[in-house]
Amino acid sequence: MKCGKPLGESDGEYCMDCGKTGHAYDRGRALFLYDDRLRDSIAAFKYRGRREYKRFYGEEMSLAFGVQAARWRPEVLIPVPLHPSRRRKRGYNQAELLARELGRSWHIPVETGLLVRVEKTLPQKGLGGRERRRNMKTAFKIRPDHVKFKTILLIDDIYTTGSTMDAAARALKEKGAGKVYFLCIGIGSGR
């Protein structure tokens, strides 16, 4: 009901993470389960220069979540930013490529200057839930210091524990955002 992780029939409405910690964002959905095949594909999209994957993922997400996005009525799409030095090194932000595809298809503006990654966090991979949260705590800033949008849709590639999405949502809400939703390509299964 919250993060969109698929659950077994007897698991109730919330996954362990959502039941235990609560979230700063309001709700989100992901396109695919993050399995080995998706992991390979996302790694190529992210690290091996396969920017053209944005078309497939963008199209699939647009089809799968068009109705949902229309219900949420976001004023802007905001891709989860990379730290500027990481973005420079990689040459692009895969989340931004995706957001631009969706923005074009849904006619929603994409905003990339507002939410800024400030601290160079450790890669979240290999960290536990609490470490991930601590690692992300001061990761985002709002520039300039005010958010005029009431409803925002964050776009990212992978949702794991939600600590990145929470940190971004918290930063946006502290500066005036009302509702913050997210869409991403892949999500782990809820246990």
Ligand SMILES: [Zn+2]
């Ligand atoms: Zn959940």
